[in-house]
Amino acid sequence: xxxxxxxxxxxxxxxxxxxxKFLGLCPFMSVSTKYETAWGMGLATMFVLxxxxxxxYLLHRYLLVPxxxxxxxxxxxxxxxxxxxxxxxxxxxxxxxxxxxxxxxxLPLITVNCAVLGVxxxxxxxxxxLLQSAxxxxxxxxxxxxVLALFAAMRQRLNAADVPWAFKGAPIALITASFMAVAFxxxxxxxx
Amino acid sequence: xxxxxxxxxxxxxIFGLILSYAAFRFKVEGNPVVEKLDELLPQSQCGKCGxxxxxxxxxxxxxxxxxxxxxxxxxxxxxxxxxxxxxxxFVPLDQSTVVDNRKTWAVIDEQKCIGxxxxxxxCPVDAIVGSAKQMHxxxxxxxxxxxxxxxxxxxxxxxMVKETPSLALWHWPLPxxxxxxxxx
Numbered sequence: 318x319x320x321x322x323x324x325x326x327x328x329x330x331x332x333x334x335x336x337x338k339f340l341g342l343c344p345f346m347s348v349s350t351k352y353e354t355a356w357g358m359g360l361a362t363m364f365v366l367x368x369x370x371x372x373x374y375l376l377h378r379y380l381l382v383p384x385x386x387x388x389x390x391x392x393x394x395x396x397x398x399x400x401x402x403x404x405x406x407x408x409x410x411x412x413x414x415x416x417x418x419x420x421x422x423x424l425p426l427i428t429v430n431c432a433v434l435g436v437x438x439x440x441x442x443x444x445x446x447l448l449q450s451a452x453x454x455x456x457x458x459x460x461x462x463x464v465l466a467l468f469a470a471m472r473q474r475l476n477a478a479d480v481p482w483a484f485k486g487a488p489i490a491l492i493t494a495s496f497m498a499v500a501f502x503x504x505x506x507x508x509x
Numbered sequence: 510x511x512x513x514x515x516x517x518x519x520x521x522x523i524f525g526l527i528l529s530y531a532a533f534r535f536k537v538e539g540n541p542v543v544e545k546l547d548e549l550l551p552q553s554q555c556g557k558c559g560x561x562x563x564x565x566x567x568x569x570x571x572x573x574x575x576x577x578x579x580x581x582x583x584x585x586x587x588x589x590x591x592x593x594x595x596x597x598x599f600v601p602l603d604q605s606t607v608v609d610n611r612k613t614w615a616v617i618d619e620q621k622c623i624g625x626x627x628x629x630x631x632c633p634v635d636a637i638v639g640s641a642k643q644m645h646x647x648x649x650x651x652x653x654x655x656x657x658x659x660x661x662x663x664x665x666x667x668x669m670v671k672e673t674p675s676l677a678l679w680h681w682p683l684p685x686x687x688x689x690x691x692x693x
Contacts, residue, residue, distance in 0.1 A: 389513055397520075400528060
């Protein structure tokens with residue numbers, strides 16, 4: 318249990334997927350203009366990342382390794398992740414319209430995100446087992462959600478702030494993001 | 510090589526079968542009238558009706574009682590088929606889906622003006638200057654284009670002028686459908 322907790326906290330704070338690994342930067346910049354949307358995106362990511370880490374682990378362990386097809390893992394992971402997300406989206410639409418309304422638009426958006434593929438590949442690289450993969454995926458997604466929500470809250474205040482004309486909009490957002498990355502580098506060494 | 514091809518193809522086949530089964534098994538039944546109406550519309554998603562696309566327009570006709578004659582790309586034929594489907598009366602195509610909201614103002618032909626001050630009394634915003642037996646003129650920036658000065662003028666020397674559209678002034682008409690309703 319301790320080990321999974323360490324993996325979780327380690328991926329949320331120390332090896333944050335956005336600010337340390339620099340994956341998933343496009344939703345980080347584009348979906349962070351509103352606090353509520355950031356949460357929707359974060360929840361959808363949490364769902365997809367955990368699911369896709371498990372699925373890609375199973376694919377790698379039981380299909381690619383026995384047949385010595387490791388070189389096909391990128392295309393295989395994309396195939397599995399896209400299908401699983403599409404499947405859940407269809408089922409969700411039927412069974413829980415409310416949840417579908419919250420997550421619906423974000424699910425296909427997050428499928429093609431580099432963070433999802435990145436986490437699957439990192440799992441293989443770190444030789445995580447099934448539960449470790451799930452913890453890693455959940456942690457990465459929680460870190461993603463945390464940073465996205467923090468950043469969105471800051472950007473909403475930045476919109477109202479008196480920013481010099483040349484820095485208005487994207488430039489000040491990028492500068493803010495870089496400060497956040499510096500702040501998060503302070504967590505390194507928290508978990509060995 | 511063969512294992513690679515067969516395993517990938519097999520995987521794709523399995524997922525394809527699962528997805529098609531899911532699409533069939535978990536199909537969400539929408540309003541069937543909306544579906545039919547959506548099929549009648551041209552699917553160019555141009556937004557000229559003021560709704561974000563053809564399907565939102567179809568939903569608005571059913572749920573929000575939108576007019577059926579707003580689709581100008583579909584033309585009269587589309588209006589006819591929608592009227593048939595919904596058992597409503599045919600309405601001629603609405604030519605004014607684009608609202609003309611350019612700024613208008615009054616201009617006094619100063620050669621003809623006799624200085625009667627009737628238009629000055631009629632003007633609700635005091636946009637006309639001049640005095641008795643003196644030539645009048647309109648302060649363009651103050652004029653709201655209400656046309657109240659037109660009827661009293663005994664010599665009909667006032668005309669309404671519209672702002673000429675230029676690249677800087679022109680903009681897309683705002684959609685009046687789902688988006689602005691949410692914003693409001």
